Amino acid sequence: MTVPTVDAATPPKLAVENIQKTFFKSVKDDVVGIPVLNGVSLSVSQGEFVSVIGPSGCGKSTLLRIIDGLIQPEGGRVLVDGRIVSGPGSDRAVVFQYFGLYPWRSVLRNVEFGLELKGVPAKERQEIALENIAQVGLRGFENHYPHELSGGMRQRVGFARALSLDPQIILMDEPFSSVDEQTRELLQEQLLELWSATRKTILFITHSIDEAVYMANRVVVMGARPGRIVEEITVDLPHPRTSEVRALPRFGEIRAHAWEILKKGIRESAELNAAA
Amino acid sequence: MTTSLAHAAAREAAARRYVKRRNLAIRTGSIALLFLAWEIGGMFTPRIFLAPFHDTVLAFWKLTKDGTLLTATANSLSVLLAGLAISVVFGALLGLLMGRYLRFNWMIGPYVNGLYATPTVALLPVLSLWLGLYAGPKIAIVVLLAIFPIIKNTYAGVITVGQELLEPAVSMRASEFQIARLVIAPAIIPFVMAGLRLSVGRGIVGLVVGEFFTAQTGLGGLLVRYASSFRTAEMFVPIIVLVAAGYGLTSLVVLLQQRLAPWKETERDQGL
Amino acid sequence: MTAIDDIALQAERARIRRTKIDRVLIVVCTFIGFLAVWEIAGRLSNPLFFAPVSDVVREFWLSLLDPRGRLLNGLVETLSVLVPGFVIASVLGVALGVLMGRSNLGFQILDPYVTIFYNTPRVALIPLLLLWIGVGDPLKIVIVILAAIFPVSVNTMVGIRDVSAQFTEPARSMNATESQLLRKVILPATFPYVVAGIKLGLGRALTTVIVAEFFVSVSGLGGILQATSSSYQMAKMFAPVIILAAMGVAIDGLLTYLERSVLRRYRS
Incomplete structure (x- = not known):
């Protein structure tokens, strides 16, 4: 296992070291363990945008939950600024695939939710929430309820909620997989703008190779059963990323390369399974 | 075109x-x-079996005018509403605790399930011995019939409050108390209401049985009194009021359900 | 790597085992505690109002052993109206539900009645029916039918109306006749709803038959309850309650099992 070299003076923003995670399944009277993550290590620096792709079942969502502290690993550790993570913290925020909004709360109250939990006074949290609602382009929808919004709008509420907590790292779990193609491209652009404006560190899980390459500085490719990192690809495409970037030959090359690795990973895990 | x-x-x-x-x-x-x-x-038909419909209409008018019906209805409704209120408060609380704490569920779950399946009207004789002749045994039997659907529905609600609602709150570092107050409590309201909807009908059964067999008061009391004196025209009056009360209260609960949880309606429309 | 997995697996196994033991312990201790409180309260209180559990069990056992005793007779009497009444109610209820679910005319004609009767507390009709039919088994059978038929028919109707196009479209495209569609697709798809309706209906029937027996008060388990409580025979009074609880739980358990095993096949 390669542990990323850590400069003792300035530790990376986020370091994931040799994570092991097993899920247990009841089979009749016994339990069997299914290894989900096996020795996953990753290092992300301040302000970086890193995508993680992999076949379904490779544990990428589990990895994200371990980084957030929602799930505890059996082995390995997660460090933020060199400090060990033991549970969810205000330095990280998650944008969920299923949006994670509360149907009985208006847009404003949903965005305020995290601040409310922290005990921020009502007036202050409303100010912060309104600002972030405006930033994601939902001004005028403050008093709407989630069931009155489209999928894309709901996810923007999810963004606004994460942003209003002012985290250093934003963890995104396939945030655009439940919205349609056109909305997805608009949301991608909006996210990139927000990223370049705020310079947050972003870990972005997706199952779309195109999206992974288009959005990130670096693409982490995972393999399945057990989940592990197969390769990391640096994306040397120019910023700002606009739709023209997708037409560049270099974009096609990186995309094709990522697909090759992904395929190899899928084939290998199939062989591993056959051998076992 | x-x-x-x-x-x-x-x-x-x-x-x-x-x-x-x-x-x-x-x-x-x-x-x-x-x-x-x-x-x-x-x-x-001989009058002791059935009086023509217009006689019942006249009886309705007469009983309304002399206040008999109003007194009886007020009497019955106060017992019913007291029983339903107790059922909602304690039913929701018990369901919440059962869903949230596995050990508590193990402790009282078997009794809740057993009593839900038991025809609890069987306990009426002993309740009237214990609680006397006033409203006590009536309210108790209403509760014994009405509380279980609420407990079961609330419990089911807490169990189905999925990761989708819990995970974001945990990720934003909500305390156990905050999760109970801000996530679980609002999420189970539709389930409590669904339980209450079932409870209204059962509660009315309890009410009527209580009024039949303990001190004969209220609409059930009127019914027995008219039946035993073969006043068939008057006898239908309390029955009509009871049907209307059941229908009205159930509709009220449905209305409340839509007001308190409008998102559920849309979810059903979308077939989710 | 395997070492970590192995340790975790052992820990998980141990955790599951501990949970199982905990559960048994808690259930058993609660039950013992419940019986102890009942026993002590029974011994401390006035025998006219409450009886210790040991007396109740003894009385229960004695009346079970006596084949000509009131308890077994009462049980047979209650079952002999409950079973035929319920069979009739189920058959009629499904027929009514099919009629309402498949025919608009049937629905428009029957729906007002079903709405009224569904909202009528069944027990309120007992005095009326006493007048019309008189004391006896026919009365109780009619009451059981009235109590059970509406949940069955409403559930059947809702089930039929909810049958998804995913089921009916393939059959239609394969030229199924209307009767084939009903028998081979719609009714099987509605089955889980019917079982749920039967479960609800049986519960209501049980309650209503007890109340009818309170009225008539000479026969059945309800009659025994009336007689023993009015003569303050506390220990004897709990016997029919125990039987009714056991009946309720058994019926409920059986139908829940049926519901689950049916539903499992329907999920996929």
Whole structure:
């Protein structure tokens, strides 16, 4: 296992070291363990945008939950600024695939939710929430309820909620997989703008190779059963990323390369399974 | 082009209006037939078995005017509402605790399930021995019938409050108390209401049985009194009020359900 | 790597085992505690109002052993109206539900009645029916039918109306006749709803038959309850309660099992 070299003076923003995670399944009277993550290590620096792709079942969502502290690993550790993570913290925020909004709360109250939990006074949290609602382009929808919004709008509420907590790292779990193609491209652009404006560190899980390459500085490719990192690809495409970037030959090359690795990973895990 | 479309739409609208009117006519005719049969049947049957429908209408008017009906209804409703209120408060609380704490569920779950399946009216004789002749045993039997659907539904609600609602709160570092107050409590309201909807009908059964067999008060008391003196015209009056109360209270709960949890409605529309 | 997995697996196994033991312990201790409280309260209180559990069990056992005793007779009497009444109610209820679910005319004609009767507390009709039919088994059978038929028919109707196009479209496209569609697709798809309706209906029937027996008060388990409580025979009074609880739980358990095993096949 390669542990990323850590400069003792300035530790990376986020370091994931040799994570092991097993899920247990009841089979009749016994339990069997299914290894989900096996020795996953990753290092992300301040302000970086890193995508993680992999076949379904490779544990990428589990990895994200371990980084957030929602799930505890059996082995390995997660460090933020060199400090060990033991549970969810205000330095990280998650944008969920299923949006994670509360149907009985208006847009404003949903965005305020995290601040409310922290005990921020009502007036202050409303100010912060309104600002972030405006930033994601939902001004005028403050008093709407989630069931009155489209999928894309709901996810923007999810963004606004994460942003209003002012985290250093934003963890995104396939945030655009439940919205349609056109909305997805608009949301991608909006996210990139927000990223370049705020310079947050972003870990972005997706199952779309195109999206992974288009959005990130670096693409982490995972393999399945057990989940592990197969390769990391640096994306040397120019910023700002606009739709023209997708037409560049270099974009096609990186995309094709990522697909090759992904395929190899899928084939290998199939062989591993056959051998076992 | 547009005019032909407009024509087609107008034709469709007319057809729909026709269907609606026809259905209404059938329904009205169907129910009118019942009252007609009642009226005619009453004319040719000895009065101790059935009085014609118009006699019941007159009896309704008379009992309303002399205040008998109002007193009885107020009496019954206060028992029913007290029983339902107790059921909602304790049912929701027990369901919440059972869903949230596995050990508590293990402790009282078997008894809740057992009593839900038991015809609890069987306990009425002993309740009236223990709680005397006033409202006590009546409220108790209403609660014994009405509380279990609320407990079960609330419990099911807490269990189905999925990761989708819990995970974001945990990720934003909510305390156990915050999760209970801000996530679980609002999430289970629709389930509590669904339980209450079932409880209204069961509660009315409890109420009537209580009024039959403990001190004979309220609408159930009137019913028994008229039945035992063969006053068949008057006898239908409390029955009608009870049906109306059941229907009215259930509709009220449905209305409340839509007001308190409008998102559930949309979810059902989308077939989720 | 395997070492970590192995340790975790052992820990998980141990955790599951501990949970199982905990559960048994808690259930058993709660039950013992419940019986102890009942026993002590029974011994401390006035025998006219409450009886210790040991007396109740003894009385229960004695009346079970006596084949000509009131308890077994009462049980047979209650079952002999409950079973036929319920069979009739189920058959009629499904027929009514099919009629309402498949025919608009049937729905429009019957729906007002079903709405009224569904909202009528069944027990309120007992005095009326006493007048019309008189004391006896026919009365109780009619009451059981009235209590059970509406949940069955409403559930059947809702089930039929909810049958998804995913089921009916393939059959239609394969030229199924209306009767084939009903028998081979719609009714099987509605089955889980019917079982749920039967479960609800049986519960209501049980309650209503007890109340009818309170009225008539000479026969059945309800009659025994009336007689023993009015003569303050506390220990004897709990016997029919125990039987009714056991009946309720058994019926409920059986139908829940049926519901689950049916539903499992329907999920996929």
